[in-house]
Every structure is written in structure tokens, then in C-alpha cells.
């Protein structure tokens with residue numbers, strides 16, 4: 001084995017790790033150009049209505065305030081693709097927290113004081129922000145997020161249910177949830193004549209540039225968007241957000257570079273959330289525990305600004321062999337902030353419900369829940385009839401059970417007491433689709449023997465630039481330390497965002513292609529390289545197959561152990577173990593972090609995370625990390641991630657599936673199922689906070 005044989009898959013450390021931990025990595029709000037000003041937005045304080053009056057005199061009189069922009073004096077922008085970006089364009093207020101103004105000042109403090117001094121008056125209309133399963137305004141959308149049909153049906157689900165030996169008909173509720181990345185959404189914008197340069201905290205600069213071009217009526221090549229370091233996003237930075245538009249607008253109006261970092265308490269209303277989902281699951285089974293019918297119906301909300309439908313019934317189209325299958329989504333457009341992507345949209349809440357129901361069915365049948373899943377393993381993808389490119393769910397379940405020690409579990413609920421604690425364990429499956437998009441990349445051989453690879457990827461903390469260097473080194477047959485990688489600059493060319501667990505596959509395919517081409521060019525080259533080096537380009541448009549004759553998904557299995565305190569009602573997760581089958585794992589260190597991070601986020605979803613829409617106030621009540629509880633170190637006792645290395649020739653040159661999202665899928669269900677095993681009580685609403693459990 002040579003040094004390069006081992007580079008792909010090796011537990012290589014993050015290239016930017018030292019910069020990050022020493023504080024030298026620059027984030028979007030940290031580019032102090034000379035003369036830089038700061039902006040602070042003004043959120044609407046009513047739920048539904050219109051602005052009738054704007055008084056900016058006292059704000060403008062404050063020291064350091066440079067400008068106040070509202071719909072009255074803000075420049076008219078072009079029409080964005082995403083209507084949530086049409087800020088300060090008209091007087092309407094579609095939800096509380098919608099921005100109705102922005103103040104630009106010499107300092108952050110002056111901008112904040114200015115924003116507090118702006119007086120806005122409104123006309124209000126009655127509002128409706130409360131989702132119910134029978135909401136009279138709920139309708140069946142054309143399609144759900146991801147372009148999936150809203151409704152699918154095979155066989156006779158109702159007839160099959162009616163004649164099933166065992167039937168289950170249960171409802172679950174997942175509340176609204178928020179991404180809350182460590183770094184809030186922030187942008188620094190700078191105009192130079194009619195050229196715009198932006199540092200943006202984003203999961204992808206291509207989409208940001210496209211929208212800015214539309215809004216400011218500029219050719220894309222006059223705009224540069226960079227996102228060198230991004231402190232998390234979890235989907236909320238997958239699309240441009242209002243702060244980049246306001247920063248660019250403010251910079252143009254004042255002729256100054258402007259930074260706008262959204263205050264955390266403004267995030268919940270303007271950067272998306274996971275919409276609440278109300279699930280009705282009906283399962284029918286024969287005496288042998290084989291599903292005869294599976295019906296998963298979801299009701300969710302969207303805003304009046306745009307339609308986003310959390311595709312939570314979609315995983316039921318993939319998971320189990322049921323001769324009769326119906327999946328359906330309904331959505332109600334309410335006066336709420338606009339929902340959007342949050343880590344594994346669709347799969348995450350959908351699998352919470354489906355995997356909880358499978359656990360209930362197992363209990364009903366007296367079949368082991370691992371065994372029940374194995375018995376319902378499909379030959380082909382139930383929805384499409386396509387063969388799986390690879391599917392190792394059963395292996396994940398068996399390997400997880402072995403590692404977890406599932407065999408020694410007493411299946412009876414409430415069978416393990418330890419003083420005031422009830423101990424239990426639970427299992428749930430995981431799945432996430434394999435997605436891929438076109439991308440461009442280049443690879444250059446330099447006269448000093450090094451290589452420069454350029455691809456407009458974004459590294460949102462995942463280790464993307466590190467794994468791309470590994471992919472390049474592997475394709476070039478070069479030592480890893482000879483490969484430099486440049487990412488996160490719209491000037492490099494188009495690339496998909498870091499999302500849909502598709503980044504590595506998409507960027508990596510282009511990098512691989514460029515490096516293979518470069519190797520060919522170098523083989524033909526004789527003599528020393530020219531000063532500028534030798535460059536090969538790749539564009540995978542038309543070659544990455546988004547449509548495949550194969551059903552391509554990653555799978556996994558979660559095992560959880562909990563201790564429920566019968567005095568306080570507190571649930572502690574004492575152990576979480578996941579086994580995943582996601583193609584080749586390209587970096588064992590960063591992949592483990594992704595899996596563990598996702599599982600931990602699922603733990604938070606199970607126990608503490610909860611955004612409440614106040615029916616009167618009309619907005620989310622929890623608007624900071626003191627009220628929106630994400631797991632802290634003390635909550636995360638023992639999390640293990642393992643994987644089964646899969647051979648799958650139907651993926652990409654690296655043989656990889658995405659790993660960014662599957663860790664959260666099913667994690668909350670495993671915890672919930674463990675709580676049932678511990679207590680004998682079935683909770684069907686998240687989160688499992690002490691007040692609900694006691």
C-alpha cells in the first residue's frame with residue numbers, strides 16, 4: 001500500500017481546525033473594511049396587517065446614525081425567486097418579526113439604538129397561527145418539498161386495514177423546531193461602483209449571487225459572494241436570507257461597507273424553521289407481523305409569503321414492504337413565519353412518527369422491534385418498484401443490536417427499576433436519500449510539484465475542504481499535503497450548496513473529474529511545467545445522474561437507553577448508538593462527527609427542543625438559547641457512531657452516500673421508544689419534557 005492508497009477514508013484532521021480554535025478564522029461579520037458601518041433591522045410588532053406610518057426623526061437624530069430605510073424610502077428591488085427576500089418593498093406585514101426597516105450607523109450600538117427609536121404604526125387584521133389536524137384551511141398542495149407528489153397510493157389501504165389481523169391507528173405531533181446555528185446569519189456587503197462584494201454566512205454562494213443579481217438588476221459576474229467559514233447552518237443558510245439583501249441595500253444607500261449580523265432573537269422569524277407536523281399513522285399487519293397496509297398522513301403549516309411543505313410522509317414510501325400504501329400531505333397557510341429546511345426535512349419528523357408507530361405495532365404483536373423491521377424488509381423500493389443500489393438496513397439493525405447488547409433486554413415495559421429511575425431501551429431505523437447536483441471544479445499542477453484544486457464548495461463545519469483534498473489527492477495519486485483546496489467563492493464557478501447531504505458527492509464528482517483529466521494532461525506533458533502550471537477543468541452538468549434506474553438511499557439503525565426519573569420526570573439519555581450504511585466513508589473522523597452531531601440533534605428533538613407559536617403574540621416564544629434548549633455536554637453522556645462500509649457502484653467515483661443528515665433521522669424515535677420501554681407509557685408528542693412525562 002502506498003501513502004495515497006490510504007488517503008480516502010483516513011481520519012484526516014480538519015484543515016482549518018487550528019484557525020478556528022485560535023480565533024483567526026474570519027466569519028462573515030468579521031471583515032472590518034475601512035469605513036465599515038453596521039446595520040440593525042426593525043422587526044414588525046404586529047402579526048398581520050400593514051404599515052401605515054413611519055417616523056424616523058428621533059432615530060436619525062441619534063449620534064452615529066447614518067440612515068434609516070423603510071418601505072417608504074428603500075430602493076425598489078427586482079423580484080426575487082424567494083419572496084421572503086422582498087424586504088422593504090411594500091407596507092404589508094405577513095407575520096410578526098417580518099422586517100419593516102433597517103438602521104445603518106457608525107457602530108453596532110448606535111444602529112441598535114436607532115432601530116429602537118424608529119416609530120412604526122400599523123393597521124392590523126385578525127390572524128391565525130394555530131395549526132390543528134382538522135384546520136379548515138388545510139389543502140393538498142401540488143407537491144411537497146423536494147418536488148415529491150403530495151399524495152401517493154398503492155393497493156387498497158383502507159380495505160387492507162379493515163381486514164388486517166392487527167391494526168394500529170395513532171397520532172403524533174412534532175412541534176416547530178429551529179436550526180439555531182452557533183453563528184447567526186450575517187453578511188458584510190461592499191459596493192465598488194457597480195460591483196458588489198459580499199461575505200455571507202451561507203451554505204452556498206451560487207444561490208446568494210443569483211438572488212442578489214435579480215434583486216439589484218446586475219449581471220452575476222459583477223457580484224462576488226464568499227463564505228469562507230460558516231458556523232453551522234443546518235439548512236437555515238441553504239438559501240439567502242434577508243440580512244444579505246438589507247446589508248447590500250444599506251451599503252449602496254450609504255456608500256459604505258455594511259455589516260449586518262442578525263441578533264439571535266430575530267432569527268426564528270426570518271431564517272426558517274422546521275414546520276410543525278401532525279401525523280396520523282395507520283398500520284395493518286398479519287399474524288406473522290408482516291405489514292398489510294401502511295397509511296401515513298401529515299398535516300403541516302406554511303406562511304402566507306410562500307408555500308413550503310415539510311415532506312414528512314415521504315420516508316414511508318421507502319422503508320417497508322406493505323402491499324397497500326398511502327402517503328399524504330396537507331398544508332395550511334397561516335400568518336406564521338415561513339418554514340424551511342432543517343436537517344433532514346421530511347425524513348426527520350416523518351421517521352419519528354413512522355418508527356414510533358412500528359414500535360407500537362411490535363408491542364401490540366409481541367414481536368421484537370428489531371425483528372419486526374427485518375420481517376418487513378422490501379425487495380425493491382415500495383414506492384417506485386426500483387431496485388435499491390444498495391440497502392443494508394438489516395445489517396445495521398443486527399450490528400447495532402450486537403454492539404448495544406440488545407439480546408439481554410427484557411422486552412416487558414417497566415421491567416427495570418433502579419431506585420427512583422426507570423431504565424429502558426429502544427430502537428429505530430434511519431434513512432436518507434442520495435442526492436447529487438452538477439458542479440464545476442478545476443485542478444492545477446504547479447511547477448513546485450504541488451496542486452491547486454478550486455471548487456465553490458462551502459464548509460459549514462463539516463470538514464468539506466478536508467475531504468475534497470482527500471478526494472483530489474486520491475484521484476491525482478498525490479500526497480495529501482501537496483494538495484491545496486480553495487472553496488466558498490462564487491468567482492470559482494457554480495456549485496450546489498452544502499445541503500441535502502449532497503455536497504461531498506456533488507463537489508467531489510467535479511473535483512475527481514478535474515483531477516483525472518489533469519493526470520491525463522500530465523502524462524502527455526514532458527519537461528518542466530510552465531510557470532502558470534497546467535490546469536484541467538470539469539463540469540459535471542449532464543453527467544451526474546440525478547435520475548437513476550436505482551433507488552439510492554443511505555440507511556441506519558439507532559439504539560437508545562434512557563433513565564426516567566420518577567420523582568422529577570426528567571429523561572436522561574444514558575446511551576445512544578447508531579450504525580449506518582452510507583457507501584464508502586471518506587473521512588472517518590469528520591464522518592463520525594457528522595453522525596454524532598445528527599444523533600445529538602435528535603436527542604435534543606426528543607427531550608428539549610420546542611418552538612411554541614403563541615396564538616395571541618403570533619410568533620415563536622423561544623427566541624434565544626436560554627429558552628430554546630439544545631443539548632449541552634452534560635446531556636450527551638455516551639454517543640457512539642459506527643458504520644458498515646458499503647460497496648455500491650451506482651453512486652459516484654468515490655462510492656459515497658451523504659452523511660450530513662441521516663444521523664438525526666430516527667434518533668428521536670429511538671429515545672421515545674426507550675421511554676415507553678422504561679415507563680410503559682406511550683408519549684406521542686415531542687419533546688419529552690419533565691412536565692409531560694411526570
Ligand code: MOS
Pocket residue numbers: 203233234235236238341342343344345498499500501
Ligand atoms: Mo440540509 S436541511 O439540506 O442543509
